[in-house]
């Protein structure tokens with residue numbers, strides 16, 4: 001029995017995927033599974049999304065795409081961070097599509113395509129205002145002219161990324177959508193055909209129907225969190241990840257007893273203190289020291305003292321029926337109570353994305369619940 005573990009509810013993942021499909025009815029879905037599916041486990045998540053009917057998958061790095069192929073995932077895969085020269089031929093052979101934002105990268109794809117006598121499908125990444133990766137809008141026409149001269153390169157798609165689609169004020173999104181639309185027209189004028197335009201992340205899927213185009217790229221909403229940081233926000237998302245452990249030791253402690261490193265908490269009353277084998281090494285933020293909480297027997301127990309590398313301490317005094325070996329929920333639901341990633345993020349000064357990545361990355365034990373037989377709702 002592991003000391004702590006993550007549970008991934010694939011039925012919740014399916015719910016969120018179908019919800020994205022209903023919100024963007026005219027578009028196909030690129031399931032964003034980069035960074036180990038935001039800590040949820042890339043291969044099982046990808047398998048489930050494939051069964052649900054995703055059109056594409058998106059990863060950050062080429063090795064993630066390889067991992068998908070090595071595990072039998074056949075969907076077209078987009079590599080958001082592009083590609084290194086040594087990987088070009090393998091990418092083409094395996095149907096892996098790099099985002100392209102540099103002409104020398106496009107040239108190496110062309111060379112690899114000629115060597116293999118196979119088309120090199122790429123998606124041109126455009127910077128419409130984020131200021132990170134992407135061809136600057138003003139350079140797109142010249143970029144397209146050069147690409148047209150590269151045999152074997154097939155521009156399958158054009159993509160961009162929103163800087164603040166999760167904010168209530170949509171002014172900058174409108175600006176980016178306008179530039180993206182102009183870019184699509186530029187490619188048509190240049191005589192560079194492509195099949196797919198895509199710019200919408202989860203926030204775009206939920207709140208910007210005019211930006212859905214042919215494909216949408218939801219990430220965080222598939223994992224059950226709203227991109228704005230509000231829990232669920234009435235959209236019907238279901239959290240996918242739970243993080244659990246058990247009470248390792250439960251003891252009576254007299255008033256005035258210090259708890260943990262630095263003695264930052266001292267019992268004020270006769271107390272029952274549970275020690276639980278979870279710490280910052282497990283991705284549970286140290287910032288939750290004396291602030292977090294956990295669920296035991298369906299009730300909330302405050303975290304007292306500091307979070308250490310492998311242990312936390314909970315005040316169980318108000319849950320008198322708690323026993324050693326009881327299940328402890330650090331993230332997720334128990335009975336009628338729930339601890340959301342947004343709550344942990346708020347206490348840790350971060351966002352739900354980082355909570356999932358941090359916990360998911362550290363877990364050797366991940367259990368996948370409710371895998372489908374591949375059914376799709378009517």
Ligand SMILES: Cc1ncc(COP(=O)(O)O)c(C=O)c1O
Pocket residue numbers: 032080161200201202203217218219220221227
């Ligand atoms: C290029 C790109 N598209 C889509 C996404 C998915 O974004 P979200 O998780 O907010 O839906 C990301 C995530 O960071 C991204 O980098």
